Amino acid sequence: MGAGMARSAVFGILLGLGTSLHADAGGDAERGAELYGQCVACHAIGEGATDGIGPHLNGIFDRGAAHSEGFPYSEGFERAAATGLTWDYDTLDAFIENPRAVVTRTRMTFRGIRDQQDRDDLLAYIRQFSADPQNYPEAAPTAAAVDHSVAPEVLAIIGDPAYGEYLSGECTSCHLTSGAASGIPSITRWPVDTFVIAMHAYKDGVRPHPVMQMMAQRLSNEEIAALAAYFEKLE
Amino acid sequence: MRLNRRAFVGTAAAATGVLSAPVVWGQDSGRPRVVVIGGGAGGATAARYIAKDSDGEIDVTLVEPTRAYYTCFFSNLYIGGFREMDSLGHSYGSLAANHGINVLHDWAVGVDRDAKTVTTAGGYTLPYDRLVLSPGIDFVDGAVPGWDVTVQDRMPHAYKAGSQTELLKAQIMEMPEGGTYAMVAPPNPYRCPPGPYERVSMVAHLLTEINPTAKILIADPKQNFSKQALFQEGWNRHYPGMIERVGPDFGGDMVEVDTDAMTLSIDGDVTNVDVCNVIPAMKAGRIADIAGVTEGNWAPVNPEDMSSTMDENIYVLGDSSSQGDMPKSGYAANSQAKACAMAVRGALTGSSVFPARYANTCWSLIAPNDGVKVGATYEATEEKIASVDGFISQTGETDEVREATYVESLGWYDGIVSDMFT
Numbered sequence: 057m058g059a060g061m062a063r064s065a066v067f068g069i070l071l072g073l074g075t076s077l078h079a080d081a082g083g084d085a086e087r088g089a090e091l092y093g094q095c096v097a098c099h100a101i102g103e104g105a106t107d108g109i110g111p112h113l114n115g116i117f118d119r120g121a122a123h124s125e126g127f128p129y130s131e132g133f134e135r136a137a138a139t140g141l142t143w144d145y146d147t148l149d150a151f152i153e154n155p156r157a158v159v160t161r162t163r164m165t166f167r168g169i170r171d172q173q174d175r176d177d178l179l180a181y182i183r184q185f186s187a188d189p190q191n192y193p194e195a196a197p198t199a200a201a202v203d204h205s206v207a208p209e210v211l212a213i214i215g216d217p218a219y220g221e222y223l224s225g226e227c228t229s230c231h232l233t234s235g236a237a238s239g240i241p242s243i244t245r246w247p248v249d250t251f252v253i254a255m256h257a258y259k260d261g262v263r264p265h266p267v268m269q270m271m272a273q274r275l276s277n278e279e280i281a282a283l284a285a286y287f288e289k290l291e
Numbered sequence: 292m293r294l295n296r297r298a299f300v301g302t303a304a305a306a307t308g309v310l311s312a313p314v315v316w317g318q319d320s321g322r323p324r325v326v327v328i329g330g331g332a333g334g335a336t337a338a339r340y341i342a343k344d345s346d347g348e349i350d351v352t353l354v355e356p357t358r359a360y361y362t363c364f365f366s367n368l369y370i371g372g373f374r375e376m377d378s379l380g381h382s383y384g385s386l387a388a389n390h391g392i393n394v395l396h397d398w399a400v401g402v403d404r405d406a407k408t409v410t411t412a413g414g415y416t417l418p419y420d421r422l423v424l425s426p427g428i429d430f431v432d433g434a435v436p437g438w439d440v441t442v443q444d445r446m447p448h449a450y451k452a453g454s455q456t457e458l459l460k461a462q463i464m465e466m467p468e469g470g471t472y473a474m475v476a477p478p479n480p481y482r483c484p485p486g487p488y489e490r491v492s493m494v495a496h497l498l499t500e501i502n503p504t505a506k507i508l509i510a511d512p513k514q515n516f517s518k519q520a521l522f523q524e525g526w527n528r529h530y531p532g533m534i535e536r537v538g539p540d541f542g543g544d545m546v547e548v549d550t551d552a553m554t555l556s557i558d559g560d561v562t563n564v565d566v567c568n569v570i571p572a573m574k575a576g577r578i579a580d581i582a583g584v585t586e587g588n589w590a591p592v593n594p595e596d597m598s599s600t601m602d603e604n605i606y607v608l609g610d611s612s613s614q615g616d617m618p619k620s621g622y623a624a625n626s627q628a629k630a631c632a633m634a635v636r637g638a639l640t641g642s643s644v645f646p647a648r649y650a651n652t653c654w655s656l657i658a659p660n661d662g663v664k665v666g667a668t669y670e671a672t673e674e675k676i677a678s679v680d681g682f683i684s685q686t687g688e689t690d691e692v693r694e695a696t697y698v699e700s701l702g703w704y705d706g707i708v709s710d711m712f713t
Contacts, residue, residue, distance in 0.1 A: 138695035225629040226648055229622055230706040239702025266682040267652055270668055273680060
């Protein structure tokens with residue numbers, strides 16, 4: 057519910073700024089096959105593909121995250137799956153652009169693909185291996201142009217930890233300041249950029265958790281930076 | 292402020308009923324003084340944040356009659372068998388040891404707003420510069436004909452956690468085979484909107500295990516209730532045929548109980564019941580009335596900082612306050628307490644005051660690993676605390692999502708009690 061509202065709000069802003077949009081989510085699958093070269097060492101795809109270093113990607117579209125049975129997913133992935141992360145065009149696009157934006161501490165050590173056309177092409181290739189193309193959830197026409205990465209100038213904001221301490225009252229109703237985690241993850245001592253990227257992903261609705269989306273939506277860039285600065289240093 | 296000899300004498304005098312003059316605490320501390328009445332989600336959080344963030348600059352006294360606080364939130368899980376009562380109890384030792392809060396286990400019985408003092412049943416007089424009232428709820432006299440607190444041993448409310456909760460569970464355990472548990476649900480507004488329905492879920496779970504032919508009857512004065520679609524879906528799924536709810540269209544608002552006959556009358560229709568859980572209409576804790584800051588059943592507050600609209604030196608938190616859109620929940624009280632703490636520190640020490648940020652989330656358990664939640668963010672407007680954004684669990688969610696929600700609620704419990712008591 058909140059996610060949909062948030063996403064359309066974000067799109068509205070981007071439209072207003074005149075960001076160039078792809079009329080459809082289509083890409084060049086042949087070019088995508090070449091691009092898949094950087095994935096194939098870990099992710100098998102196609103007939104008979106099995107899990108390797110990473111899970112195989114057959115049938116990835118429209119599946120819940122962490123769906124490959126028996127694959128030892130990271131805790132971050134298990135949590136993302138439990139909160140309802142489903143792979144569709146939007147979420148795959150965001151994940152390929154910057155894996156950490158969608159799943160904190162994923163073991164997928166991949167820096168991401170910044171170029172939208174490259175991602176479109178790659179996804180056009182991968183979609184061919186999802187069982188029922190009819191069932192392939194097309195993104196909204198505007199979805200492909202959403203920039204999920206956090207702008208360098210936003211990442212560069214130096215947060216005020218004192219302000220972050222004040223704001224942290226909103227976090228500590230649930231998250232333990234001791235850094236212990238049971239049911240609700242620890243948020244202390246994260247690297248600042250990891251924290252900022254995760255919070256913006258909630259704010260943009262890329263991460264599925266409704267409480268976190270709601271909380272992040274009313275935080276400004278400066279406030280997110282302040283929280284990151286405060287929690288990074290919290291002993 | 293330590294308990295000195297004079298204070299000790301005061302205790303002894305009060306105990307023997309020969310008190311001649313009240314003992315005044317903290318005469319010469321020199322620091323600004325805050326008295327907090329009530330050590331629950333609102334009061335404990337406020338005391339902790341004022342003391343912690345002012346770094347000893349403010350003298351904080353917390354007045355709370357009980358030595359251990361049993362959280363009302365999660366007490367339904369005790370009934371369902373998912374928590375031990377001990378796991379819901381929290382002492383005030385860390386507030387005293389870690390933050391220098393003077394914890395006084397006593398009843399506040401008087402507030403003199405002109406002299407700015409609080410008097411206690413133990414015979415103390417506590418001067419304050421700012422007073423924080425967070426006394427929770429009391430019940431409206433005569434709300435349910437045939438019931439008052441003197442019969443809470445026969446028909447427990449179990450809406451203040453602890454012995455009442457244990458009593459209710461014990462009564463349910465002793466129900467005859469195929470017997471009836473009845474609940475008289477409260478009218479709005481009341482503490483913990485999903486609470487009665489989570490309670491029904493937990494009672495149903497317990498009965499399914501020990502007394503599966505038993506019935507649950509709810510008399511409800513409200514047309515609709517919190518998370519209704521989610522609860523009804525869950526009841527149909529987990530406890531089919533066990534729960535009957537009588538709403539106001541069929542007399543759910545016209546009830547009467549008889550504790551001797553153990554009957555519940557709904558619009559004149561008398562039913563024999565084995566357990567009768569009466570949750571009457573509620574009002575602000577009595578000390579708010581005594582302080583003269585209530586209007587009707589609740590204490591109106593200014594949305595920006597929870598200060599009373601009737602006295603700028605008094606703040607009212609949580610269930611007792613009337614503030615606008617926030618529900619009466621532990622999470623809400625905890626959130627309000629932080630805005631209040633900031634305002635109090637600003638007023639007494641000149642520290643910065645930022646705009647209040649209010650939020651709430653309420654988790655409920657319907658059955659094992661079937662958790663749901665509802666939440667919202669709020670902001671202060673001119674006239675009230677107004678809802679800005681919100682979400683609610685959806686019907687038909689997968690078992691995985693529901694289990695994750697339940698596990699998350701366990702994490703939240705650890706988080707909030709740590710935010711109140713460490």
